[in-house]
Amino acid sequence: MNNNSDPMYERYTDMDFADAKPVSQVPALAKLQAQHGNKMRITMRVDSETLAILKRVRK
Numbered sequence: 001m002n003n004n005s006d007p008m009y010e011r012y013t014d015m016d017f018a019d020a021k022p023v024s025q026v027p028a029l030a031k032l033q034a035q036h037g038n039k040m041r042i043t044m045r046v047d048s049e050t051l052a053i054l055k056r057v058r059k
Helices: 027-035 048-058
Strands: none
Touching: none
């Protein structure tokens, strides 16, 4: 990722995720994930071409 691909890039460039834990190690998140069949809702921005490819692959 570079600063041209995401307008919020600068906001997160100096964040350190070295100590990040997987969902399974955070009880509240693990419970939520289990309630939703091990699926989590996410929001992701992609360009139209990428979305078209993903839709074709899904079928």
